[in-house]
Amino acid sequence: MGEDLEKLKQRLPLLDYLQQLNWSGVPAGHGSELVGLCPLHPETRPSFYVNTFKNLFYCHGCGQGGDLIRFVELSQHLSFRLSIAYLERQKTSPAEPSDVMAQAAAFYQRQLRHCLEARRYLEQRGVRDPSLIEELRIGYAPGGNLRRHLTDQGYSSESLQRAGLVNLQGCDAFYRRVVFPCYQDAQVVNLYGRSIGAAFPHRFLLGPKGGLFAWESVRQFSTIILVEGLLDLAVLWQAGFRNTTCAFGSHLTAFQFRQLSAEPDRLVYIVFDQDDNQAGQLSAYQLARRLAPASVPARVVHLPAGQDPNSYLVAGATAADFADCLKGAQQL
Ligand SMILES: [Zn+2]
Numbered sequence: 001m002g003e004d005l006e007k008l009k010q011r012l013p014l015l016d017y018l019q020q021l022n023w024s025g026v027p028a029g030h031g032s033e034l035v036g037l038c039p040l041h042p043e044t045r046p047s048f049y050v051n052t053f054k055n056l057f058y059c060h061g062c063g064q065g066g067d068l069i070r071f072v073e074l075s076q077h078l079s080f081r082l083s084i085a086y087l088e089r090q091k092t093s094p095a096e097p098s099d100v101m102a103q104a105a106a107f108y109q110r111q112l113r114h115c116l117e118a119r120r121y122l123e124q125r126g127v128r129d130p131s132l133i134e135e136l137r138i139g140y141a142p143g144g145n146l147r148r149h150l151t152d153q154g155y156s157s158e159s160l161q162r163a164g165l166v167n168l169q170g171c172d173a174f175y176r177r178v179v180f181p182c183y184q185d186a187q188v189v190n191l192y193g194r195s196i197g198a199a200f201p202h203r204f205l206l207g208p209k210g211g212l213f214a215w216e217s218v219r220q221f222s223t224i225i226l227v228e229g230l231l232d233l234a235v236l237w238q239a240g241f242r243n244t245t246c247a248f249g250s251h252l253t254a255f256q257f258r259q260l261s262a263e264p265d266r267l268v269y270i271v272f273d274q275d276d277n278q279a280g281q282l283s284a285y286q287l288a289r290r291l292a293p294a295s296v297p298a299r300v301v302h303l304p305a306g307q308d309p310n311s312y313l314v315a316g317a318t319a320a321d322f323a324d325c326l327k328g329a330q331q332l
Helices: 002-011 014-020 068-076 080-088 097-114 116-124 130-135 146-152 157-162 230-238 254-261 279-294 309-314 319-327
Strands: 033-036 048-051 056-059 139-141 177-184 187-195 202-204 223-227 244-246 267-271 298-300
Touching (some): 014 048, 014 056, 014 157, 097 187, 116 177, 146 157, 187 230, 230 309, 279 298
Parallel strands (some): 223 244, 223 267
Antiparallel strands (some): 048 056, 187 202
16 A cells, blocks of 8 residues: 555656646745645745645645645545546546656757767766667757657647656756666656756756665665665676666655665665765765664675766776775675
8 A cells, every 4th residue: 555655746747746736836946846826725925835856735725745646635625535537537647747758868969969068968978879878868968859749749838847858948858968867657647857068067858856766676686775866877888787776965855765666685785975065975874874773784885085986987986996995885
């Protein structure tokens, strides 16, 4: 039941549901929060906050808050059980965000072939194997041509906005970014865009990022390597460490944590960035301590100062060097 509920909430992110009800919000300062008028009580000044990362809402006006199911309970005046039944009936149609997201990913994948600058960028970041680029479906967003392409395919502007592919002004969300699709149950649920220009390097579309990257293939291994970023993962896969997954940052969502801790006795190597402020290392130790009670042994791996797995391999470290780092990892 718990797992099914989680899947339901992943399949139908709270923000998508609210937008289907024509709710709209504006960014509320922090990266993953939007604020707009509360659909649950009459108000003239926005006090309804949606955290797209946590997939939760909270209204400072009426004090209500919770997840998608709680929202349906309150807005439809249904019991918990009936709210779930109600949500399960919300069938996915061809214009649903997951489908439009897959179309966008395929379009970006084709763009990469025409962009020498983006392919050079990947090469500089150590991602050279054409079959890996194909397998990860890495693409490139030049910016300015996605909206036109998808509306020509018959997608409405609203469905593009709902998916976060274009903003409220109708401009593409991604400009000059190398794009990695994020999958959940074989569906594209989000896109990660890595800037190849001067813009802030990391960007996701609004909405959940899904579970651990490529979990369907990685979960079979008894030893798992967890990294922060997709460029870390790409170079490790290329070096033969196919048991590498990625959490898109150093903080796991509740769902990702459950994936990682579902099978006890699986050994987890945590290889986060060795930043100057120790943020990555602190997160790594915190995660290792949280995994211990779930009978999942975890080891925190140290790379040379200032390195992340990507920069370490790009700087010339071999698969054997990296394997040595794993061997030297500390057990808590
Ligand atoms: Zn309210």
